Amino acid sequence: MRILGIESSCDETGIAIYDSENHHITHELYSQIKTHAPFGGVVPELASRDHIQKTLPLIQQVLQKSKVTPSQINGIAYTSGPGLAGALMVGSMIARSLAFAWKVPAIAVHHMEGHLLAPMLEPLQPTYPFVALLVSGGHTLLISVEKAGQYQILGESLDDAAGEAFDKVARLLGLSYPGGPAIEKAAEEGDPRAFDLPRAWLEGTWSFSFSGLKTAVLREVRKIKSDGLPLPVADLAASFQAAVVDVLIGKTLAAAREFKAKEILIAGGVSANRALRQAIPEQAELPVHIPPISLCTDNAAMV
Ligand code: KG4
Numbered sequence: 023m024r025i026l027g028i029e030s031s032c033d034e035t036g037i038a039i040y041d042s043e044n045h046h047i048t049h050e051l052y053s054q055i056k057t058h059a060p061f062g063g064v065v066p067e068l069a070s071r072d073h074i075q076k077t078l079p080l081i082q083q084v085l086q087k088s089k090v091t092p093s094q095i096n097g098i099a100y101t102s103g104p105g106l107a108g109a110l111m112v113g114s115m116i117a118r119s120l121a122f123a124w125k126v127p128a129i130a131v132h133h134m135e136g137h138l139l140a141p142m143l144e145p146l147q148p149t150y151p152f153v154a155l156l157v158s159g160g161h162t163l164l165i166s167v168e169k170a171g172q173y174q175i176l177g178e179s180l181d182d183a184a185g186e187a188f189d190k191v192a193r194l195l196g197l198s199y200p201g202g203p204a205i206e207k208a209a210e211e212g213d214p215r216a217f218d219l220p221r222a223w224l225e226g227t228w229s230f231s232f233s234g235l236k237t238a239v240l241r242e243v244r245k246i247k248s249d250g251l252p253l254p255v256a257d258l259a260a261s262f263q264a265a266v267v268d269v270l271i272g273k274t275l276a277a278a279r280e281f282k283a284k285e286i287l288i289a290g291g292v293s294a295n296r297a298l299r300q301a302i303p304e305q306a307e308l309p310v311h312i313p314p315i316s317l318c319t320d321n322a323a324m325v
């Protein structure tokens with residue numbers, strides 16, 4: 023079976039073909055970072071217009087690269103949500119139109135379920151039941167996974183998602199968009215203990231909260247600026263990153279113990295973060311699965 027996957031929920035046009043016989047994946051990604059960078063965040067209308075321009079040429083490119091013809095495609099999977107309404111509409115309309123023309127089923131896929139199951143594209147697959155931490159720009163979810171399709175959401179963020187906190191704090195520090203990779207890079211030169219930033223443990227719940235941490239960074243920035251001192255960007259980035267990583271890991275490990283998980287899985291854009299990728303296997307007593315970076319951030323292979 024060969025499935026064409028289309029991802030267009032935000033600022034990346036992703037196209038993939040997955041062949042279930044040889045597990046071969048051909049995938050291509052067009053990132054709109056350059057389009058949105060001058061605005062410091064994603065401009066939804068520009069995102070939709072760009073998806074219109076890029077989706078069909080990218081599909082053609084992936085068909086050519088994988089040496090697959092449309093008649094060999096057995097189904098078209100597309101991200102149906104959550105995401106930017108206009109961007110999702112472009113992907114879903116192209117997917118459904120092609121499915122109609124090629125007389126194959128169109129399969130609507132939940133974007134976060136795509137992230138959750140991305141590690142299944144790897145040769146070494148996680149064993150059920152596992153606890154998954156999904157950390158992206160729009161969501162922070164802790165999920166107990168009995169098997170594919172059987173999920174119990176244990177907790178989520180009450181305010182900012184983890185990725186959103188990275189993006190907002192990056193802006194406070196004058197770093198470029200997208201904020202996650204910019205903070206990670208700045209943090210390399212910084213001391214994670216330089217600033218004692220709060221960790222919202224929200225004891226007794228599996229929920230997360232990152233807005234207090236963001237406000238704490240804002241207060242430090244204002245104080246330093248009003249004192250007329252230069253902003254210690256690297257130290258602030260490292261301290262912020264350490265606070266986020268501590269809470270994400272602490273709560274995930276506790277949930278894995280409580281729900282008797284056999285393994286731990288981390289996915290979503292923030293799982294590309296090297297501090298998180300390094301720290302969790304060091305602290306966990308269970309096997310940890312994190313997809314390769316290209317499958318952590320948005321892509322169509324997972325779809
Ligand atoms: O999953 P994703 O690509 O798109 C959404 O579904 O939202 O996640 C994007 C988020 C952004 O907030 C971005 O700043 C964050 O993932 N991110 C990172 C890193 N790479 C991407 N956060 C921390 N460290 C990174 N290296």
Ligand code: ZN
Nearest residue numbers: 158291319320
């Ligand atoms: Zn995503």
